[in-house]
Amino acid sequence: MTTHDEVDAVVVGVGAAGAVLVRKLTDAGWRVVGLDAGPHWDPQTDFLSDERAMSKLFWRDRRVTGGEDPIELAGNVTGKGVGGSTVHYSMYALRLHRSDFQTHTRDGVGSDWPLSYDDLEPYYDEVEHELGIAGPVDWPWDAPRRHRYPYRPHQLNGVGEVMARGCDALGITWRPGAIATLSAPKGDRPPCVYRGWCLSGCTTNAKSSTLVTYAKEAVRAGAEIRPDCMVHRVDTDATGRAIGVTYVRRSADGTVHEEQQRARVVIVSAYSIETPRLLLMSASSGHPDGLANSSGLVGKGLMIHGSDVVFGRFPEPVSQFKAPPPNTITQDFYETNSAHDFVRGYSIETVGPLPGKFAQLAASTLGLWGESLREFMYDYSHYAGLGLVGETQAQDSNGVRLSRDETDTFGLPIPVVTFSYAENDRRILEAGTDTQRRILEAAGAQTTFRVSDTAHLMGACRMGDDPATSVVDRNCRTWDVPGLYVCDGSVFVTSGASNPSLTIQAIAARTADQLIAAGRRDQL
């Protein structure tokens, strides 16, 4: 087995969070290695305008899904490769609201975060700048922003116009969304060309995935990013300190080798399924229940967003495939409102599936096939879809554990993911989809249909102030294992009703600063 010399930090998973950490730590003079289970793509040569072919961006290793409302895990729910899920995500770049950090205090549900909005605000500003987020001039929801978005909003696309018209008719506030694709050049990255292939990867680099932003800059700054390295164990020494990771590396010729990377600090950023899986797989005699799991909460409290989509058919073509699908948003229903039969709330956003995905949704929801599906698809450009981002509550019964009998190609136990909505989650879903339908009808939809869907994973290694009820502290340091950090979407305490990536990246940017400061004090 090859053992690589000790570096300052090894980051497992170079996705939304991992890439931010690798770059910021490298900039601070650390020697950093980023390991990612997937490839290091070059968008200009590796990406195609082909929906099917681009499923190569998805994490397609076997996973088992269960619970009353099983999450669709076989599709595009997470990404694999440098850039992680941001390579094919839909680019809404939103902040959580202030209330999201205190749902227990304010609404009596969930738990409060150990961080407040004010703690994250400078980091939201920072990552918005680094990514070049294009957003509206004013953000009418939550408390006012301190700074304007760095780039101006994109124009409305067809679906956005529909949503805006419907909202105007109903008196709902809408805005062009805050989106992670450039509306004007930034460095060597060009502005978006509005072809709408964003969920299949972007060939122009306008999309601010971490692949073409943080990860690229990290490599330029001297970081080493090693693709095709599947980490399966965090190694600890006799004192219980994390000293590195062990991984299997797939070479170009298909052969597989096991290697070790030693590091002063190990940061796991593999997202809400693979992070708990890795910690659970790292069980040893000293940690029989998995690493960092004295609370028993590793793998528990997985959250998603209720993401049902309502499509409406319009007499005139809407061209839902044109321009990035993320376009227009309302957060009028975000906060707890005594007039509702639920607490917390939801956002509504435009979507715009490409024909393949749309056909798949229509086939499975409306039971169309063959001739009927073909007839239906002739109308593809007449449909506009609005998606929900419905808050869910963390429940310990939802989560990730290791399969006892099934293993993957490397012989590693595959993850078993369980999810069921809570009653409050369901009410949000019902209310939200009703609003989506009303907006479409107010805009002139002749018929509508609803597709159930889920998106975004959050939680499963939550942060907190108490080692008994959380896995990491407010700085993403595991309570149990010195030198081991968890920093990605899995540290979320509540889901909020905002797409999570920007918050994940803000937490990563903050964690990097904390690490740099701790390193100076020699307290890593």
Place this chain on the structure above:
Amino acid sequence: MFMKRSRRRLGRATAFSGGWSPPMRRLRTQLAVITTASTALLWLDNLSEHYRGGFERELMYVPILANPVVAAAGAVTAVTGGRRGGRLFGLLSAAQTAIAVVGFVEHQRGILKKPGGNQPRQLLFNAWYGPPVAAPLQYLGLGLMGVMATVPQSAAAPLLARIPVDRLMRAFTALNLPPLWAEIGYLHARGSFQNRAQWLPVVTLPLAGAMSALAATSDSRTARTAAQAASGWTALLGAAGTGFHLYGLHRRYGGYRRGSFLFNWLNGPPAPAPLQMIGLGLAGLAAERAVTRR
């Protein structure tokens, strides 16, 4: 042969040249040249924008079709030094100002018709992606310049007796700059001033405008220097802006490559737009040269 004929022609006073002093004649020819060139270039800009807007309304064809006629009459006027086509050019230029006013009104209506048009907070957004607010006023300016280049001496005399032509042109420049400035400002804001140079016209045009306006009130030597500086700077900005816009096209995906160029031309920084500033600046400089004072 040619010389002979032209000398014969020169001898005959036309409505265009009749009664004007030689410097004024030269100025009017220069104005005709500048107006014609600017109009033709504006056509390119106008065509790109209206094509991009998909000629959604039939009215959008009007300037596209009218402009070449005006430009053609202007070209004849310019080439013949006003001996031919002058009157027609003048009339067409006057008509063009009317088209400009209609266009201006229609552009505002287009912006207000967009979703959220009744909410003041969405106005800027709608203006960014609606028909450009002040663009039709360029036609207004050029129409007026066409009129100035062709108006008969008898008609212009009362006005020129009160305000000399250089000061008149300073006022004209000062009036042209605010809409130009506003247009550049809000469109550069849409590009979020990603290149610092985008601030240059936004910051300096108001100064040029103020200088021209002040200079319009005085015959002094300082006033003339100020007006020359303002016009010269405006022309320089136009040249630099064109360069920046051409560079901006190159920074877009695919840049000047064949498959991407049309798309980038339509959606990138409007390359011909800054050229209008060159025209305005040159017209100002020409007017300063036409008048000699002690």
